[in-house]
Amino acid sequence: MVLLLGLAARADAQEYGADGANRYWVTLKDKSGVSFAPTRYFTPAAQARRGRQHLPAFETTDLPVRADYVANIRARVDTITLVSRWFNAVACRATPAQAAALRTLPGVLSVERWPQATAQIAAHKAATLLPKPKTNLTVEPISASDYLLSRRQTAHLDGPALRAAGLEGQGLRIAVFDVGFRGLPEHPGFQELVKSKRIVATHDFLKNRDDVYHGGSHGTEVMGCLAGRLATTTGAPGPALGLAPAAEYLLARTEQLGRERYAEEEAWLAAVEWADRLGADIINSSLAYTEQRYFPEQMDGRRSLISRAANLAARKGILVVSAAGNDGDNDWVRIGTPADADSVLAVGGLDPETGLHLDFSSFGPTADRRPKPNLSAFGIVLTTTPSGYERLEGTSFSSPLVAGFAACMWQKNRKLTAMQLFQELEKSAELYPYFDYAHGYGRPRYQQFGIPTAAPQAKAPVPTFDFVAHDSLIAVIIRPEAAMRLAEMLPLTIDQSGIAVQVAPIVPGAKAPAADASAPPVGHEQPAVPGSSSQAALPEPNYPAYLYWNVADRRGVLRRYETRAVNQRLVVQVPRRLLSPGDVLRVYFKGYTGTYSE
Amino acid sequence: MRRLLSRLRVLRSEGHFCLGREARWAAAALVLACGPQAARAQQVLVQADVAEDTLKNTFGPNRSYYGHLYLGYGLLAGPAGAGAGVRYGTASAELRAGGRLKVRLNQALSLNLDLGYAYQHYGLAQNSHKTLPTPAVHLRESLGTQQVFSEVSLRLNAGRRGNSIGRYVDVLASGGWIAATSHQTEDEPAPGIASVETTERGLPYLRRWMGGVGARLGIDRYALVGRYRLTSVFGPSYAAWPELPRWVVGVEVGLF
Numbered sequence: 001m002v003l004l005l006g007l008a009a010r011a012d013a014q015e016y017g018a019d020g021a022n023r024y025w026v027t028l029k030d031k032s033g034v035s036f037a038p039t040r041y042f043t044p045a046a047q048a049r050r051g052r053q054h055l056p057a058f059e060t061t062d063l064p065v066r067a068d069y070v071a072n073i074r075a076r077v078d079t080i081t082l083v084s085r086w087f088n089a090v091a092c093r094a095t096p097a098q099a100a101a102l103r104t105l106p107g108v109l110s111v112e113r114w115p116q117a118t119a120q121i122a123a124h125k126a127a128t129l130l131p132k133p134k135t136n137l138t139v140e141p142i143s144a145s146d147y148l149l150s151r152r153q154t155a156h157l158d159g160p161a162l163r164a165a166g167l168e169g170q171g172l173r174i175a176v177f178d179v180g181f182r183g184l185p186e187h188p189g190f191q192e193l194v195k196s197k198r199i200v201a202t203h204d205f206l207k208n209r210d211d212v213y214h215g216g217s218h219g220t221e222v223m224g225c226l227a228g229r230l231a232t233t234t235g236a237p238g239p240a241l242g243l244a245p246a247a248e249y250l251l252a253r254t255e256q257l258g259r260e261r262y263a264e265e266e267a268w269l270a271a272v273e274w275a276d277r278l279g280a281d282i283i284n285s286s287l288a289y290t291e292q293r294y295f296p297e298q299m300d301g302r303r304s305l306i307s308r309a310a311n312l313a314a315r316k317g318i319l320v321v322s323a324a325g326n327d328g329d330n331d332w333v334r335i336g337t338p339a340d341a342d343s344v345l346a347v348g349g350l351d352p353e354t355g356l357h358l359d360f361s362s363f364g365p366t367a368d369r370r371p372k373p374n375l376s377a378f379g380i381v382l383t384t385t386p387s388g389y390e391r392l393e394g395t396s397f398s399s400p401l402v403a404g405f406a407a408c409m410w411q412k413n414r415k416l417t418a419m420q421l422f423q424e425l426e427k428s429a430e431l432y433p434y435f436d437y438a439h440g441y442g443r444p445r446y447q448q449f450g451i452p453t454a455a456p457q458a459k460a461p462v463p464t465f466d467f468v469a470h471d472s473l474i475a476v477i478i479r480p481e482a483a484m485r486l487a488e489m490l491p492l493t494i495d496q497s498g499i500a501v502q503v504a505p506i507v508p509g510a511k512a513p514a515a516d517a518s519a520p521p522v523g524h525e526q527p528a529v530p531g532s533s534s535q536a537a538l539p540e541p542n543y544p545a546y547l548y549w550n551v552a553d554r555r556g557v558l559r560r561y562e563t564r565a566v567n568q569r570l571v572v573q574v575p576r577r578l579l580s581p582g583d584v585l586r587v588y589f590k591g592y593t594g595t596y597s598e
Numbered sequence: 599m600r601r602l603l604s605r606l607r608v609l610r611s612e613g614h615f616c617l618g619r620e621a622r623w624a625a626a627a628l629v630l631a632c633g634p635q636a637a638r639a640q641q642v643l644v645q646a647d648v649a650e651d652t653l654k655n656t657f658g659p660n661r662s663y664y665g666h667l668y669l670g671y672g673l674l675a676g677p678a679g680a681g682a683g684v685r686y687g688t689a690s691a692e693l694r695a696g697g698r699l700k701v702r703l704n705q706a707l708s709l710n711l712d713l714g715y716a717y718q719h720y721g722l723a724q725n726s727h728k729t730l731p732t733p734a735v736h737l738r739e740s741l742g743t744q745q746v747f748s749e750v751s752l753r754l755n756a757g758r759r760g761n762s763i764g765r766y767v768d769v770l771a772s773g774g775w776i777a778a779t780s781h782q783t784e785d786e787p788a789p790g791i792a793s794v795e796t797t798e799r800g801l802p803y804l805r806r807w808m809g810g811v812g813a814r815l816g817i818d819r820y821a822l823v824g825r826y827r828l829t830s831v832f833g834p835s836y837a838a839w840p841e842l843p844r845w846v847v848g849v850e851v852g853l854f
């Protein structure tokens with residue numbers, strides 16, 4: 001019993017802190033009387049971002065917390081772990097008696113217990129044993145299929161066209177919040193980034209120091225899908241693994257693998273305020289808090305501190321991109337937080353083999369039935385690891401791929417506000433206006449980005465199918481002209497998976513071709529020029545045309561949805577009993593979305 | 599056929615299109631000719647019934663009900679009566695396997711009902727003070743019991759959490775029925791014979807029904823547990839016999 005009591009005391013000490021203290025979140029009443037000089041607090045980049053988006057130079061949430069309030073709290077508690085301007089709050093460690101005393105202080109609005117948490121990194125292999133980084137890294141040659149994947153993960157998001165247009169994220173500042181960036185500085189894939197000093201700032205918010213190159217390599221892997229490059233024998237920059245190799249980066253360590261004693265959401269909030277101050281345009285957050293702290297029905301974008309902070313970041317002109325989560329194939333199923341936040345661009349994972357939803361990629365909607373995820377990208381990628389390059393899977397990598405794409409689109413049109421960019425990204429997506437909870441609007445497309453509906457390029461899509469109402473069912477029949485299969489030529493190379501990889505000429509600004517219409521005209525194909533990797537025509541995945549259909553209620557909440565392989569023209573028959581009054585049947589096929597309602 | 603075709607309509611879509619008369623006839627004919635079987639022939643690659651996916655579960659680590667299996671291993675501890683010394687350590691240990699039904703009362707309080715099997719092994723110390731079951735000294739001697747047990751525990755959880763077991767303290771009471779008993783000895787009877795082992799089963803001096811209390815301290819699937827046996831290990835007719843150690847302290851791992 002003594003032993004048990006001893007153990008109980010230890011656990012109790014863990015819960016309450018080694019000194020009997022617990023964590024508390026103290027919300028303050030006001031910020032009256034504080035002085036603030038935005039030009040001194042914000043970096044020029046942060047001021048420029050606000051200026052571009054016609055945002056005020058500062059708002060109340062940017063004002064500092066009243067120093068006298070903080071001093072009062074500091075005098076009564078053991079440790080202050082965070083002072084948040086955005087939430088006008090202080091996180092601290094205190095005993096229950098000290099917490100009770102805090103409640104009586106002037107200026108204190110509320111004092112709440114601040115629970116512990118464990119975050120899940122949205123990558124499947126993140127929890128595996130981490131290899132020791134090599135001090136003198138020699139990268140093993142990668143296999144042909146891995147090389148092909150590395151090219152396809154960017155080609156799938158129009159990487160070649162973006163590079164041809166000079167869009168590589170120049171002038172954009174991207175903050176990456178992760179568990180650690182072990183091995184990044186010495187990795188050959190980041191030599192260009194490091195040499196050009198485009199890692200502008202780093203900070204470890206768990207240990208309050210600037211070294212972020214420890215604690216885990218998940219950040220290194222995520223960075224690979226933003227700014228990593230394949231190593232070359234000549235030392236010249238190799239092909240990019242992400243879409244924003246020319247952007248500037250802020251690296252923040254906010255997460256820790258495994259259980260931890262410091263609340264990670266606190267660190268995330270501190271990091272987002274830091275990123276705002278340093279002028280981040282985009283935040284990539286490849287993590288998802290799920291069942292350790294929350295229930296699926298709480299994923300409404302308002303419950304967690306991290307989702308509220310992300311929404312606030314969006315209000316300050318930052319595009320927050322988050323992995324949807326890897327819980328699609330377990331009991332959780334749904335997206336985690338902060339992907340549930342309204343203003344966070346949640347990115348799901350696609351299978352490079354099929355172009356369809358990966359089983360593990362978390363599903364929408366949010367708990368309050370808002371549509372999520374917003375977009376999708378490859379969830380299996382080749383990326384940088386401390387030991388070289390590895391094929392990894394997880395929506396952790398879909399998120400930076402889309403963040404890189406967003407950086408390119410913002411570079412193209414710097415006048416857009418963060419939320420305009422958000423909406424344009426959705427509108428540019430392959431399936432838009434079709435949506436489902438597995439794919440979102442699908443992958444974003446460069447050629448479709450920012451084209452106003454009234455523009456001459458925005459021709460009304462040609463119908464590819466018809467609805468035929470029957471007594472008891474609604475049939476969807478593909479039109480004969482859309483059912484034609486174009487003659488295919490032999491690809492130059494073929495992937496192990498058997499999916500043809502075509503060498504297609506990239507025409508910037510051209511309308512996105514339908515999946516099976518991407519074959520270049522005979523005689524117009526151009527082989528890649530050896531050594532000119534960044535400009536060379538890149539392999540683009542060539543998937544068969546799928547048919548997507550869903551049934552939504554009058555609020556737009558989906559009841560059910562499917563994606564089907566198309567082997568015959570009569571492709572779907574929806575029983576009418578599935579359609580309640582007000583329901584809408586929506587079908588997508590080859591760039592055309594049709595709706596039917598009764 | 600005519601009635602059916604009269605129901606055929608041109609349907610609204612986001613693009614504007616119109617199905618010609620011929621096309622309508624052809625489409626209707628196609629639908630009728632193919633029937634539902636044809637659509638079933640289509641391969642569904644992604645499918646979801648949202649209502650089913652978003653059902654609020656009542657079963658889960660921090661839901662109304664939860665059930666899981668577990669394994670436990672513990673060492674006997676505590677003082678033994680004079681003449682009932684045991685060899686501590688792995689020589690006197692308990693192995694148990696069970697299932698647990700957890701009923702959540704609220705975020706901080708749950709009730710657990712366990713059912714399982716436990717094997718206890720008492721390695722008896724062979725010394726001059728030994729009195730049970732006989733004063734005879736052997737090379738090795740042990741008592742073993744196989745028990746079917748049932749346990750009720752009240753769980754106090756600490757801290758807010760999601761759908762996870764979290765950190766907890768259980769206060770438990772248990773009862774068990776001894777299904778089988780054994781007494782094993784090992785001796786060196788004579789030169790040239792390595793050892794002689796004897797096993798007696800169905801021991802009359804061991805009590806059939808056991809009861810105890812304990813506590814469990816856990817984080818998610820891992821727990822430290824201590825149990826104290828309230829009943830004597832020996833039957834009423836053997837009440838004068840010295841008592842064996844009453845404590846078992848060990849670990850449990852939930853299988854979920």
